[in-house]
Amino acid sequence: MLKRLKIRNYALIRELDVEFHPGFTIITGETGAGKSILLGALSLILGQRADTTALKDTDKKCVVEGVFNVSAYGLKELFEQYDLDYDDQAIFRREISPSGKSRAFVNDTPVNLKAMRDLGLRLVDIHSQHQNLELNNQHFQLTVVDLYAGHNDLLETYREKFRIYRKTVQSLNALIDKAGQSKADLDYFRFQFEQLESASLVDGEQAEMEKELETLNHAEEIKGNLTQLFELLNGDGPSVVRGSKDGISLLSNVAGFFPEGEDLHQRLESAYLELKDIADEAERAAESIDYDPGRIELLNERLDLIYTLQQKHRVETVAELIAIRESLDAKISDIDSYDLEIEKLEKQRDVAEAEVKKLAEQLSEQRKEVLPAIEERVNTLLLQLGMPNSRFRVDLNANGTPSGTGIDEVSFMFSANKNAELCEISKVASGGEMSRLMLSLKSLISKSKALPTIIFDEIDSGISGEIAGKMGSILKDMSAGMQVLNITHLPQVAAKGDYHFWVYKKDTEHETVTHLKLLSEKERVEELAKMLSGENISDAALQNAQELLR
Incomplete structure (x- = not known):
């Protein structure tokens, strides 16, 4: 999980040092206060690219440092793969100089961005609004099914065999072309x-x-x-x-x-x-x-x-x-020996293809077995999120042609209205429906994927009222097994958090600076009341905020 985040000279942030905790953390603040800046800084230590436009003071370097507890997530082998010292507490640091030169470190050892990104993907999942579009992506849909099926070892074995098969086919085709020319x-x-x-x-x-x-x-x-x-x-x-x-x-x-x-x-x-x-x-x-x-x-x-x-x-x-x-x-x-070499490679290809198809069929069977459970769980969550007439179904069809993920093609089918025909999600789901579907799926796979931290950036967009409260309950439930950070504008969701940070801007004579503050119980009531009624907080809003927290 993310324990600490230190940011210096990034965008509107002059200096920031904040500690995070297990459970459900809420981040609120006015639009433009700098909530997304926090995610931008965090993405730097997860291996994303950066440029000098991120520097607040272009004469000084930008430094972002994150401290993670990685003791329970089996990352020692990955650290060794990149020749990094392993410790239960990992420190990720990124430095960007005024000239634009970027340096990355893990536990004070220089690393390239690929290594930082590979490690980061095992530590944090940042979900922003545009990622709802992933619902239309077949690779994402198949990943959801595979994570729920929990057959990672079988999938890795298949990918390795498929890599050998593809390499054999490429060698064979190259030899056939060469033989033809020769x-x-x-x-x-x-x-x-x-x-x-x-x-x-x-x-x-x-x-x-x-x-x-x-x-x-x-x-x-x-x-x-x-x-x-x-x-x-x-x-x-x-x-x-x-x-x-x-x-x-x-x-x-x-x-x-x-x-x-x-x-x-x-x-x-x-x-x-x-x-x-x-x-x-x-x-x-x-x-x-x-x-x-x-x-x-x-x-x-x-x-x-x-x-x-x-x-x-x-x-x-x-x-x-x-x-x-x-x-x-x-x-x-x-040239005379090409025919013998081609024949030899053809035999190797046939053996590799048979192995790949056998493993692909096993994957396909295991995927089919979990489809009813996935559909039942997602439909239950959608019902909780105020969509009683919605229906969700996973269509899985084997096309017979092996690819990097097997022989299956998957399609998430959805209908929000009673007796309406199920169609592909991209054709029927609105923005609010997309958010609820994505949250349901994230909740589904969070129990299957050993991920320390998940961050939601306004996943509750397009949601309000009672449904917002239920969405907050689902996020709260997810936080029982992982660290959940949620950026939100909804008081119903914010009230569910174990911790509440407020992002605000402060103007000085020469600049505007973003700050982050952990709210006390009293401050939290006031912030929720402000989210309910605006700047002029009424007694009713304060009472309502207290009710939400209770």
Whole structure:
């Protein structure tokens, strides 16, 4: 429950620090006094967005802090989920700087608005007049049925299975689309792959063939020069090899009396052997080289094929062509395997769908079981609220198509007049009837939903007289199990409260400021009398106010 609310520099509020209590709390005040400002400030610490227009003094920051007792509402796991320190007393704080920067804290730990909002939804339900329109919303209507049925565990299990089912369907559809697109490209991929595959490319072959072709194109020139080299070095006539050999003999003749000749002898002998080896190798090379037009043509054809493929695929090496070939091969294999993957996902989808439908049918059966009790309870409350001829019915129809909430479609049917045909609420209910219906439903689900605090903002709009008193009794009854705060203009409702706060504005020389005051018993009588008769309080109004309180 909400224990304390502190507000600084928000709208018309300069500084406010108020303690709240269990039970039924009433908030009254003239129109424009600032009752809705309190709700606006409270909504900030429940995760709603804000801007600098909320600042009373634009040179100072706005701070809203709420203290909640959360000991009995099983929120420890949710606190741990957001990595927050848990304590039975939780402090929510929101700060808005003059620059518009907003910061949120839970137990002095910074949090994002989503975390604050998720926690806030488990602590406070703020019901304003426009929320009566939720009655026309099928999601709200189904939520009412589910809360009364109390099958939250089953509903959570269904939602998780439905999430898996939906994800499987999305994956399957994406794969089918991808396979369809890929199969459209399959012939093109295969043509490219077969062209590269038939080329039987070998890494490094291009350089070797270009070198060989260069040699063959100059075969006659190479052969002639090698032959001349051999003749020069070791031919039949005078040659370098023969001359070197004669020089060795000459040095041998003088070696006995010319010591320096031994070094020259060894050097010349080494040169002789090297020159003879060069001559022999030149001769062999000359014999091995022949002009081969057939080989040249073959090499040209092979290199032309490689050059064509490189130009087509915009690469420069055979290695890159081989990489493209392998990539195409992998794409073709993937496309060929799509059918197997699709078949596998289809089986997973069918299993997930069967699980979802089974759980959805269980949900549907449990919902149907509680419909008579919901209808009976709401019709009883409407009777108490002065609608003896009204009838309320819940129509539940299974459409067979699983959604995030099951296979059911719900519709709240209503008639306010005797023997009138029941129609959808949005088509027949007036504003006052909407308020009474909403209160009946809130009363219904408040006993099923573990919510610490509910705040009504003039839910009694369009109600008066005896019916207002009965509405106050229902709100009072709700407060037995939860904290109820009600903003009202009706004295009949205000008199039912355990505590009564008065919101008022006070003008100073420079500004108008909103204040909140907890009324004493005497002040409360005067406030009720004022609500009954206006500013000029009569003795009859005071007596009537005392009667209401009794």
